[in-house]
Amino acid sequence: MAETLKRLSPLFNRVLVKKADAATQSKGGIFLPETSRAKVMKGTVVAVGPGNKNNNGETVPLSIKVGDNVLLPDYGGTKVDFGDQQEFFIFREPDILAKLNK
Amino acid sequence: MAETLKRLSPLFNRVLVKKADAATQSKGGIFLPETSRAKVMKGTVVAVGPGNKNNNGETVPLSIKVGDNVLLPDYGGTKVDFGDQQEFFIFREPDILAKLNK
Amino acid sequence: MAETLKRLSPLFNRVLVKKADAATQSKGGIFLPETSRAKVMKGTVVAVGPGNKNNNGETVPLSIKVGDNVLLPDYGGTKVDFGDQQEFFIFREPDILAKLNK
Amino acid sequence: MAETLKRLSPLFNRVLVKKADAATQSKGGIFLPETSRAKVMKGTVVAVGPGNKNNNGETVPLSIKVGDNVLLPDYGGTKVDFGDQQEFFIFREPDILAKLNK
Amino acid sequence: MAETLKRLSPLFNRVLVKKADAATQSKGGIFLPETSRAKVMKGTVVAVGPGNKNNNGETVPLSIKVGDNVLLPDYGGTKVDFGDQQEFFIFREPDILAKLNK
Amino acid sequence: MAETLKRLSPLFNRVLVKKADAATQSKGGIFLPETSRAKVMKGTVVAVGPGNKNNNGETVPLSIKVGDNVLLPDYGGTKVDFGDQQEFFIFREPDILAKLNK
Amino acid sequence: MAETLKRLSPLFNRVLVKKADAATQSKGGIFLPETSRAKVMKGTVVAVGPGNKNNNGETVPLSIKVGDNVLLPDYGGTKVDFGDQQEFFIFREPDILAKLNK
Numbered sequence: 001m002a003e004t005l006k007r008l009s010p011l012f013n014r015v016l017v018k019k020a021d022a023a024t025q026s027k028g029g030i031f032l033p034e035t036s037r038a039k040v041m042k043g044t045v046v047a048v049g050p051g052n053k054n055n056n057g058e059t060v061p062l063s064i065k066v067g068d069n070v071l072l073p074d075y076g077g078t079k080v081d082f083g084d085q086q087e088f089f090i091f092r093e094p095d096i097l098a099k100l101n102k
Numbered sequence: 103m104a105e106t107l108k109r110l111s112p113l114f115n116r117v118l119v120k121k122a123d124a125a126t127q128s129k130g131g132i133f134l135p136e137t138s139r140a141k142v143m144k145g146t147v148v149a150v151g152p153g154n155k156n157n158n159g160e161t162v163p164l165s166i167k168v169g170d171n172v173l174l175p176d177y178g179g180t181k182v183d184f185g186d187q188q189e190f191f192i193f194r195e196p197d198i199l200a201k202l203n204k
Numbered sequence: 205m206a207e208t209l210k211r212l213s214p215l216f217n218r219v220l221v222k223k224a225d226a227a228t229q230s231k232g233g234i235f236l237p238e239t240s241r242a243k244v245m246k247g248t249v250v251a252v253g254p255g256n257k258n259n260n261g262e263t264v265p266l267s268i269k270v271g272d273n274v275l276l277p278d279y280g281g282t283k284v285d286f287g288d289q290q291e292f293f294i295f296r297e298p299d300i301l302a303k304l305n306k
Numbered sequence: 307m308a309e310t311l312k313r314l315s316p317l318f319n320r321v322l323v324k325k326a327d328a329a330t331q332s333k334g335g336i337f338l339p340e341t342s343r344a345k346v347m348k349g350t351v352v353a354v355g356p357g358n359k360n361n362n363g364e365t366v367p368l369s370i371k372v373g374d375n376v377l378l379p380d381y382g383g384t385k386v387d388f389g390d391q392q393e394f395f396i397f398r399e400p401d402i403l404a405k406l407n408k
Numbered sequence: 409m410a411e412t413l414k415r416l417s418p419l420f421n422r423v424l425v426k427k428a429d430a431a432t433q434s435k436g437g438i439f440l441p442e443t444s445r446a447k448v449m450k451g452t453v454v455a456v457g458p459g460n461k462n463n464n465g466e467t468v469p470l471s472i473k474v475g476d477n478v479l480l481p482d483y484g485g486t487k488v489d490f491g492d493q494q495e496f497f498i499f500r501e502p503d504i505l506a507k508l509n510k
Numbered sequence: 511m512a513e514t515l516k517r518l519s520p521l522f523n524r525v526l527v528k529k530a531d532a533a534t535q536s537k538g539g540i541f542l543p544e545t546s547r548a549k550v551m552k553g554t555v556v557a558v559g560p561g562n563k564n565n566n567g568e569t570v571p572l573s574i575k576v577g578d579n580v581l582l583p584d585y586g587g588t589k590v591d592f593g594d595q596q597e598f599f600i601f602r603e604p605d606i607l608a609k610l611n612k
Numbered sequence: 613m614a615e616t617l618k619r620l621s622p623l624f625n626r627v628l629v630k631k632a633d634a635a636t637q638s639k640g641g642i643f644l645p646e647t648s649r650a651k652v653m654k655g656t657v658v659a660v661g662p663g664n665k666n667n668n669g670e671t672v673p674l675s676i677k678v679g680d681n682v683l684l685p686d687y688g689g690t691k692v693d694f695g696d697q698q699e700f701f702i703f704r705e706p707d708i709l710a711k712l713n714k
Contacts, residue, residue: 007713008683011675014709040182049710050675055157055667063113063152071110071192073180078685078709080652090683090709097180097192098112098151142284157259165215165254173212173294175282199282199294200214200253244386259361267317267356275314275396277384301384301396302316302355346488361463369419369458377416377498379486403486403498404418404457448590463565471521471560479518479600481588505588505600506520506559550692565667573623573662581620581702583690607690607702608622608661 004082010049010090013062016080017043017072017096019087039074040097046088062093069100106184112151112192115164118182119145119174119198121189141176142199148190164195171202208286214253214294217266220284221247221276221300223291243278244301250292266297273304310388316355316396319368322386323349323378323402325393345380346403352394368399375406412490418457418498421470424488425451425480425504427495447482448505454496470501477508514592520559520600523572526590527553527582527606529597549584550607556598572603579610616694622661622702625674628692629655629684629708631699651686652709658700674705681712 010016020042045068051060064070077089112118122144147170153162166172179191214220224246249272255264268274281293316322326348351374357366370376383395418424428450453476459468472478485497520526530552555578561570574580587599622628632654657680663672676682689701 004712008710009713010710011708012706016710040180047710053666053672054155054159056159057666057670057672058159060155060159071182078652080683080709094114096113097116097182098110098118098149100106101109101111142282156257156261158261160261162257162261173284196216198215199218199284200212200220200251202208203211203213244384258359258363262363264359264363275386298318300317301320301386302314302322302353304310305313305315346486360461360465364465366461366465377488400420402419403422403488404416404424404455406412407415407417448588462563462567464567466567468563468567479590502522504521505524505590506518506526506557508514509517509519550690564665564669568669570665570669581692604624606623607626607692608620608628608659610616611619611621 005046008047008080010047012049013052013060013093014049015045015062015064015091015093015096016047017070017077017089017091018046019043019072019089020069021086041072041074042069042100043072043089044069064093064096064099069102070096071098071100072096107148110149110182112149114151115154115162115195116151117147117164117166117193117195117198118149119172119179119191119193120148121145121174121191122171123188143174143176144171144202145174145191146171166195166198166201171204172198173200173202174198209250212251214251216253217256217264217297218253219249219266219268219295219297219300220251221274221281221293221295222250223247223276223293224273225290245276245278246273246304247276247293248273268297268300268303273306274300275302275304276300311352314353316353318355319358319366319399320355321351321368321370321397321399321402322353323376323383323395323397324352325349325378325395326375327392347378347380348375348406349378349395350375370399370402370405375408376402377404377406378402413454416455416488418455420457421460421468421501422457423453423470423472423499423501423504424455425478425485425497425499426454427451427480427497428477429494449480449482450477450508451480451497452477472501472504472507477510478504479506479508480504515556518557518590520557522559523562523570523603524559524600525555525572525574525603525606526557527580527587527599527601528556529553529582529599530579531596551582551584552579552610553582553599554579574603574606574609579612580606581608581610582606617658620659620692622659624661625664625672625705626661627657627674627676627703627705627708628659629682629689629701629703630658631655631684631701632681633698653684653686654681654712655684655701656681676705676708676711681714682708683710683712684708 008016045064045066048062048066051062054060072091076095077091080088080090110118147166147168150164150168153164156162174193178197179193182190182192184190212220249268249270252266252269255266258264276295280299281295284292284294286292314322351370351372354368354372357368360366378397382401383397386394386396388394416424453472453474456470456474459470462468480499484503485499488496488498490496518526555574555576558572558575561572564570582601586605587601590598590600592598620628657676657678660674660677663674666672684703688707689703692700692702694700
């Protein structure tokens, strides 16, 4: 599985995120609020795209990088399964809520 | 919980806001109007993002800062729970209605 | 209540408007038309935001100011209650229909 | 009522139009077509706004002026009542179909 | 009726078109296809607006002129009735499908 | 019918396409897939418009020309009937999927 | 069938992709996740368009090329059938999720 991970480069401003497992989700305080609201989840950035092109044709690099811990909405990503227990999602950078600095 | 708060940096033009508790909500005059209209609520800015990039690739800093008291619509934010009684929301800056100067 | 009013600065191109009381609504000719159409209402500008930023990053000041009497659609604003009989709304400037010059 | 009219300055690219009375509607050929299609109506421009701002911050004046006779769609305007028999509407300029030159 | 026609100047990028009568519709090959698809109809341009303004504030003249025969979709126009048998429509130029050169 | 074809000049970025007859549709491999997905169809370009104007007011010519064989989605075009067995459609260029080089 | 493939040049920023067969789908880890989420699928780029034009009229070439292995959402493409067992889709480049480097 790790082999495939390394081969995968997200396009444009997309980011591949490994969802933190349940234990880590609640460790350090952020866990899923009550159902009425959209939930948030924690994850770690595994791969990042080059960024989008702006009006002048320049590629605008992303502001997050591999290894960053991030806070994500529980909707909007595309799930990618590598056949093991871990859950991966592809998000567009603007949909990522926040970074969790170490 | 404070630990996690410090680690959390909102991305782009997002803002992390701690919702004022019920007492503070009504102190000084602003409290929830009747149900027919969207409600407003008071909160304090806990963390701010760097801002969005404009067409020239420059990052446009936010016009509100940590510690500001703000007036928020009661919809549109993403709720983030740190496991204690306090309620936190992530809003995009344009959705914040007003500042309540000290 | 006046204390809170002074503390409140609308953000971006928002405007805080005090809705004219019923008597003033109909004095001088503008009163609510039949139900089929959207209604209009009169109000006085109590606080204005700095304005939005244009593509060059310059803040574009609003064309209305505190004290102006304005004509508003009866929909689209966010109601803010200061706990007394008067009704206040926050509107974005482009939604305000007209100024009523003194 | 005339007093209020004079005080009213539409904002941005809005126009205050007095709807022509029934007789004038059909005089000179333009009257309401069958129901299946959106109807059109005639009116006279009573007040005009300064115009919108373009990307360079310049205000773009309107191409119609007070006194112009215009052709309007029978939908889309906001009705403003001055308490007499005449009907007034506030339209945005781009929604006005045509000018009826004298 | 001709009198009113001459007085009517469409605004912005609008065009006043006289719908060809039934005979002309089918003469020369273009007639209404089966119902499943949007129909097309032929017409003659009677009046044209000055054109829209582009970002630099310049008015961009239309590419069709009075007297041109055009092909129109049978939806999207606003019908204007001058009280005789002929049917007139106001279309925005981008909605006009093609010119039928003489 | 040929007479009308020659007279017809599509406007802006529109293209007049003659749909290939059933035999040609399947010759050379591209035929209608199963119903679940949007179908594609082959056609030949019969007439092209001048192109749209960009922000600087320049007309951007089309990248396809008369005689090109193209692949089209089976939705989105406006059908134009010239009274014979052949089917013609007007498409906007961006809706055309691909060119089939000779 | 190969003959037709070679003749097909996608327009603008479109890409022709051959969907990987079932075996390859799951080899190397990426296979279809559970139904609740949008599925992803693997494919190989067979032909690419020239790219879109930006505001200055320049054509912006695509960032993926013939032979690249890519990860695609299982929705949004237009299916093109060449009459054999292989499935082909036309996607717009921004809809392609990631590249799978060799």
